[in-house]
Amino acid sequence: MKIYKVVGMMSGTSLDGLDLAYCHFWKKKDQWQFEIKASESISYAPKMQSDLKDAIHLSAEKLLQLHNEYGNWLGERAKDFIQEQNLEVNFIASHGHTSHHRPELGLTFQLGSGQHLANASEHTIICDFRSNDLALGGQGAPLVPIGDRLLFSEYDFCLNLGGISNISFELKGRRIAYDIGLANMILNYITRKIDLDYDENGTLARSGTINPMMLKKLNGLSYYLLPHPKSIGYEWFLEKVVPIVNETKDSTENLLHTAIHHICEKIAQQVALNTNKTNQKLFVTGGGALNAFLIETLEQKLDSKIEVVVPDKILIEFKEALVFAFMGVLRSEKEINVLKTVTGAKRDSSSGVIFLPN
Incomplete structure (x- = not known):
């Protein structure tokens, strides 16, 4: 072997x-x-x-x-x-x-x-x-879904919460994946305004309340209406999202609280659009999986038939590095990796x- x-x-x-x-x-x-x-x-x-x-x-x-x-x-x-x-x-x-x-x-x-x-x-x-x-x-992204298919096939959906949220799943024998939208990129942008790298466990966000106007603007971003395959990058964030955050005059706690509700609403919408089955499993990795308030909010917005599975911390933090190592293996074997x-x-x-x- x-x-x-x-x-x-x-x-x-x-x-x-x-x-x-x-x-x-x-x-x-x-x-x-x-x-x-x-x-x-x-x-x-x-x-x-x-x-x-x-x-x-x-x-x-x-x-x-x-x-x-x-x-x-x-x-x-x-x-x-x-x-x-x-x-x-x-x-x-x-x-x-x-x-x-x-x-x-x-x-x-x-x-x-x-x-x-x-x-x-x-x-x-x-x-x-x-x-x-x-x-x-192609879009050149996302790439991790080959790992989702070959290494994590026991899960119905694989969700990565890095700077951007992206999702991967099987539909009629085809692997479908795309960037849903925002995740840690907006949260970290907000916390860095107060010289904090990130909001540990979502503690600050938990103590805030929703800013309705900010939520409406984020939910109304035109990217969410595009069909997949689709992907976004830092350019999109700078052009479309940063102005919304900067023009919202509110506390850090409220900005974070609103951003998390936006992130979770958009994820829940995409999961609901792509399943009508019961007892489904959503596997969550990436830094956002360590944000307790984000995960709790996501569970609230998902239908109860979707189980959110958060693995051990090593896999949460290193899944993407693992999959790129695996893509290297597939490349060396001359097997499909994109x-x-x-x-x-x-x-x-x-x-x-x-x-x-x-």
Whole structure:
């Protein structure tokens, strides 16, 4: 039995930091199995966080400079992680950090140069999982649903609450997935106004009340009317959401409370639209799954026939890093790892670019 030993690396739109997960993958009776053997989250220093957040505004020259510098930084963190844990690694699979995502223009860009990462880590790298799908006419997102299908098939819905909320499910033998809308991106934007990285357990949000005008504006965002496949990025958030938050003169508690009700209403709507069955399970991961008030609000807005399943903290925090490690495995096996039913591309693909260290 062949066991793949892979480090998956993920940096999400919420800018919390870098997640590293050392994972083993193997097949048992044609079913993929996995185990997360070691993990680490590395918070970004203020300058790194600021550089990544503002990368969208950089000139091409400065953007490519950051691309290379960040690739080196990723490689050094991966090397440290492997050495400190004394890990045996076949390769590293890196998502990078998305600075630009404009699928309607046929472009996406993930910071973190694969060659710099390979050289700094001294390991083979598989990265740039999105570009090939855009070249095939797809959105380049979401990518995690291949992991949902092959690793978490016992759940009816897989919901990720990162910076953005996205959902994945089977419908008539096809995997469907798309970005629902907001999640931690808006919550963290609000808390950073009071120099707080995030609202732990949703404690501040719980003490607030709904601002009806803000809720109406958020619920009325035109993105929610678009058919899937669809995806959003930081550009959309800056253009459409930030002005709503900034023009709402209210307490931090009320802003957070309102944002959570908005997030959960939109998730509940999408679940209701895609099932009429009973005893369904909704599997929730991502940083938002640690927000107790958000999960309680979601349970209230979902029909009682939907069970919300929140796994252990390791899987909550490292599922995306796990899935990108798995996408690297599928790429090395030349198996499909990006689904056209999810991204809207003209065909499924085995995506990812391989870089060898020099």
